Amino acid sequence: MQFTSEQRLDGVVLEREFVLGEIPGILWTPGFASASAPMPLILLSPPPLGLRKMYPRLVAHARQAAADGFATATIELPGGGERPRLPSAERAVADLRRALAAGEAVSDEIIDALILPLVDRAVPEWREALDALLRLPEIGGPVGYSGGVISIGTRLAVVEPRIAAAVLFAGSFVPRAMFEEARQVTIPLHVLLQWDDEGNDRQAALNLFDAFGSKEKTLHANMGGHTGVPQFAGDAAAQFFTRHLK
């Protein structure tokens, strides 16, 4: 991991861009981090749209988390931002658009092709990022994951024992195979669902929530469309991390 730039936001939060091999990322830490004990970390997974497009929402998250005493970090997803496109995903997106334009149901094959290669590639990258981040003296854990591609968060929760709790946003297609993985999740989960998110399959989200094996799992469903998560729902997610990571 190599830092490429740094700036102070409002003189408080330290924002450092980095590259991890070819993957760009950003780390945010509360001010005066070096003076204090190693702090817990929240991995903020961006939607596949890319870090730059999502920057305003990510930095808002990061500021709130810093105020609560957390470091946060994010990396560009495979195929996101300036990273090389994933050819399989490009084809799946074209198939998806065709199906939606024709008013057809989105087939399991399209969903698998859209999501599974992304999960297969992203999860090892997030683990590698976690290795690098936890080597920094100011980052100590425990580690939370907060993310928008729910299948990535589900896989990470199964395979990455350093992740202690996760906030998962149920707003993307769920491949059939993920229901089986969900049963193996045991960490505390806080799942956000936008109830009237027209591009999302609400029933699949409820089925996935039902499948999670965790003894503590909470579903927060709200109105406001895909991008309209209310402020109070963000606050509740922040409280979840404070409960579990501090």
Next chain:
Amino acid sequence: MQFTSEQRLDGVVLEREFVLGEIPGILWTPGFASASAPMPLILLSPPPLGLRKMYPRLVAHARQAAADGFATATIELPGGGERPRLPSAERAVADLRRALAAGEAVSDEIIDALILPLVDRAVPEWREALDALLRLPEIGGPVGYSGGVISIGTRLAVVEPRIAAAVLFAGSFVPRAMFEEARQVTIPLHVLLQWDDEGNDRQAALNLFDAFGSKEKTLHANMGGHTGVPQFAGDAAAQFFTRHLK
């Protein structure tokens, strides 16, 4: 409304028992109420088991609400505690037990007979209690409703304009007619659902949540069985009232 007894809990919360005609009730107010401005009120509807049986849970609610600056009040439901039984409900309970023992689905007719007469009787009583409570100088409103028979809360939210926000516990049978009433609800709602509550019809609860007409409605689903609402879920409900009633 006639007060029949009063005591201080921990020297802080004033607990006053009262009767409203034949109906027993309890009012809790934070200490030193008379010195401050008229305060907001939360109506705490008990489950039909009766005030005495539910007292520990009610008083825990009342203490938390008092710490947040709210008065709380409750009245015995029709047929609850020492109040005269409702013959229609007794028959419906017998039919319900028979159906459950025979492993049959609970019919709409049984659900209607169990719930609708209770709603029809309880709602005017709660409105009468509200009239009396709002005449007290220390109670000013706004008024919230927090309750365990979700159909009573739904009807109250439709017919009683003084109720500004409601926490509804989705843990009881829902008559078909309530879905139509739910569409007429417009106040902010915070709905609690115990996901693995075996005695509850989860799909009916989700359908009712979907039917509510409110622009702000939130569903919090948690693990822990019918009576196992986690502490953090209670805290979130309290924050909902603070957001809407203060």
